[in-house]
Amino acid sequence: MSVPNGPRRDAASSEDPAGGLSTATSTEPAQGYATGGSALVKVYGSGAAQVRALDGVDIGFGRGQFSAIMGPSGSGKSTLMHCLAGLDVPTSGRVMLGDTDLTALPDKKLTLVRRDRIGFLFQSFNLLPTLTAEQNILLPLELAGRKPDREWLGRITDALDITQRLKHRPSELSGGQQQRVAVARALVTGPEVVFADEPTGALDSQSGTNLLNFLRGSVRDLGQTVVMVTHDPVAASYADRVVLLADGGIAGQIDNPTSDAVLEALRQLGG
């Protein structure tokens, strides 16, 4: 799978031609990044049942970078991603999407930001069963009242090798095809950031490899920013950077990770 030349990538290009690749570190504040958080705390429950899922996290993800978030079970990966993506609200701290402070937005505006500026990719493909593949892909645009860019749509679906399957419903597609439809849906709006939660978790290894290559290519060729939560060191090795979490805090980072380096880091964290 190769990645088409994109139509327009206003966000990824202008301010940071280096794509943030060399400058991002896990302890810098949120501003100036595609997405990030400052002093993020997330507390669930109260009293004896209280859990501090995030315990003062400072993190920035550079534009045009493919980042993986890893760590032992319960370390706060999903919580961090959900807070960054505006799916959950931190107890305190600030979440930035570009120059927008998500934590300062009222619910309605946050919904619009999620719809218009963020792409989502989950382990379960979350396609609507009654819609065709094409209708599923175009849904975010439809909800936004935006007209599809047919050329862009054609390029994405060609690159993902699903052009022949667009009239089919999800139940008529393989798991790998369904996930590729979900990828097309995540990219169709030209989002500033794609958040992916275990995107290869439900795929066979060949489909998973294809998907990771595509995501990698979208970063390389389109300047897409991708933030992925994964348990899989091989999946993480496709990223430019791995951020390690432990007990709700940043435990380290690995630039240009190999699966062995990730495995060793996780072993040290007890994951």
Ligand SMILES: Nc1ncnc2c1ncn2[C@@H]1O[C@H](COP(=O)(O)OP(=O)(O)OP(=O)(O)O)[C@@H](O)[C@H]1O
């Ligand atoms: N809605 C919730 N209510 C109460 N506690 C929660 C809730 N969501 C998460 N937690 C707790 O917060 C901590 C962090 O959870 P989180 O799901 O972010 O971890 P994770 O690193 O993604 O874990 P895993 O790898 O198992 O998916 C855990 O102790 C979890 O039990």
